[in-house]
Amino acid sequence: MIDLRSDTLTRPTEAMRAAMASAEVGDDVYGEDPTVRALEERVAELFGHEAALFTPTGSMANVLAVAALVVPGQEVLCEARAHIARAELGAHGAVSGLTMRTWSHPRGGLDLAVLEELFAPDLGPFFVRTAAISVENTHNFAGGTVLGLADLQALRAFADDRGAAVHLDGARIWNAHVATGTPLASYGAVADVLAVCLSKGLGAPVGSLLVGSAEQMDEARVRRKRLGGGMRQVGVLAAAGLHALEHHVARLAEDHEHARLLAEACGVDPATVDTNIVVHDVDDAVTFVKAAADAGVLLSAVGPRTVRMVTHLDVDRAAAQRAATVLAAL
Secondary structure: OOEEEOHHHHHOHHHHHHHHHHOOOHHHHOEEEEEHHHHHHHHHHHHEEEEEEEEHHHHHHHHHHOOOOOOOOEEEEEEEEOOOHHHHOOOHHHHHEEEEEEEEEOOOOOOOOHHHHHOOOHHHHHHHHOEEEEEEEEOOOOOOOOOHHHHHHHHHHHHHHHHOEEEEOOOOHHHHHHHHOOOOHHHHHHHOOEEOOOOOOOOOOOOEEEEEEEHHHHHHHHHHOOOOOOOOOOOHHHHHHHHHHOOOOOOOOHOOOHHHHHHHOOOEEEHHHOEEEEEEEOOHHHHHHHHHHOOOOOOOOOEOOOOEOOOOOOOOOHHHHHHHHHHHHH
């Protein structure tokens, strides 16, 4: 089977397993795991922020990141298909007590004129106030699209003018970085807090980080423990993340090339595929996914008439070409 359901399905390479096996560890709840500290310091430095916090999942990283900016009873604005709105099981409302309103954009992007209409300033004790704006880069359900740096910088200026914060869901920010050449620190500069993932394109088995100020990370560490996310000798997982940062970032360009190959097979314009995700409209997603599985290719149905395919570390060019042949026939 060629598994294109998600880039979370990668398995650790032998070299990554070796790095995990030899990791120096300590108790991370006590702040004594040296490999975790090294990972947190490295990622904070890459994005130009003071500190970072290692979490077991991307959803937890996003919950902690948004909670660092929005208190109960305030709202965050995001695009309608954003991961925080659609794929985190309502955690931001259920856990953090905040509300959410959305805008729609065909490619998951920004329209400041629409945001201007949506944004709610502090009008006293009558209306919910917009405390933060969240953007996703790359945008998962819009097909791995990249938000351009100029648009993000315009958003930063918009938020600053209105006293609001910016959250960047950078689960696949590494893909945006490789696709555009934009420095990671430039992405970091547009966000007050961001979340980045190691277990998608980078191929680590577990782990995400939130990145921000030292004060924000201290408070997030408390919230992480409250949510049951305090971990012990977790340097064995942090070591996988450090290995991924060293060895698996530049190779993301291969995944992007393979995704364009799949897009062409499906009749999707390859020029519209920014990174490693292809979203394709079909008559019946469930039927299409079953037919593909019967032919040896696993896909995801992400809507009643929409399928998603994601290239990754465990799908080489030969596998991508075989999948393209199957998809073209279907």
